Amino acid sequence: MRVFIAGATGAIGSKLVPLLLADGHEVFGTTTRPERVAAIDATGAHGLVMDGLDAASVRAAVLEARPDVIVHELTALGGGVSDLKHFDRTFATTNELRTRATDHLLAAGAEVGDVRFIAQSYAGWPYERTGGAVKTEEDPLDPTPTDASKESLAAIRYVEEAATGAGGLALRYGALYGPGQALGRGGEMVTMLEAGKLPLVGSGTGITSFCHTDDAASATAAAVLRGAPGVYNVVDDEPAPVSEWLPALAEAIGAKPPMHVPAWVAKPLIGEHGVSMMTKARGASNAKAKRELGWTPTWPSWREGFRTGLG
Template structure:
């Protein structure tokens, strides 16, 4: 198949591209930065310059390429700005979907998140509503996710991957990134808020496998949602960081997510079924 990957140089895209190429697909990786073209080509894909915020440009690019599948991995995380990330989810997704429809694209696979559900006492399944009543500043993120998922669903054959918190190479939880720095500086507190994680390789594998999956929305998370009182000490220990400060409390939406649907209905099996082993392997 001819596959167009938007967000091809992100932490998932860099792992996904060679997997797609190895599987025998013709892969075109999109970037807005000319300096990233060599990175894309080194991963075995063709590269193209395009701006997700340029609707006419996106239409021309996809009309010229005529891909069979669009994989949407667009994010804007370099400045840690929820507003920037929401903007690309709203405007960038809108432009990508409109261009895909005009190019006759048959299928789209899109990145979403698994911590957008409304508050609750147990890990959320995909049937749980998103947190539409979220107060600010969380509302910014939720509005972006709602807009993204609604736009993607306009293409009948679509798979929405609600990823857990990513860890592994190139993520915020990498040894050289922001969460590790917080742990090493005793700034990462262990609370009762529950998180669901997924290793970045498992996230990329899910996007690859989704080429053959039927339309649906799936939580792509590992098997063990856990409160910070459990996972933060394990993460700190893997970094050889000081034991974290324990602080009671947590937000109602910090409930984690269930991967039962992805496992039982779609046959997804994470290589890293729990963060307990995954942290130590990722940080070794």
């Protein structure tokens, strides 16, 4: 297969390239920076410069590659989300990539004809914050998101509906961790915890589903060949409350246990959305991805992942 990865130097794209090459695919990977093309070429893939927000740039890259599969991994997060209080502001460019860039990629793919489309989405806080603690793909997304996350949730809905409407797949990755991530050695989140600046807010009853970047990539590689159109939660086997995983993370990195802070104290600092993630978020089930993609996570639990997989 000829596989086109939009965002081949990102957290998932960079791990996906060697997996697809090892499977015998011909890979075309994009970057916004010309100086990174050589690094993509060095892997055995074909590096291309592309601006996902420029329709002409996307069209030129896709038509040059003439792929059988397009994988949309474009984000602008840089490994961290530092401002939970102004969540949509942090995600502004990523939200454009989930809307405008999705349209550009689908339009270019339609010119090539009969292209399988796979897009990145997210599992966790977008789910409805009521009902069961662990959600499946059949459960609704949040009809009443926090004010700070409305634009980001709308962009997630957009990319999922556009991808599946075109007969493609939307992969809802869990909270990513691993080398180079905010939740990785030297990353923003780990550094804050080491400095005692990442507290446990309120009851810590918000549920998180994690996904190591290795597993996000392997699930995406599986989706290149398998899986009916639709959405898939790509998460590990063990959704867990913040009250459980945050102290475990502190122990794994040799930090002091996080302090407890009442929600009303934290809200002026991290906003309603940050408090909601800590106290109300829901986890996700990976049963569908295991069943239909034939995928099994190498890191089935964050417990082991935090001990040995942070980098």
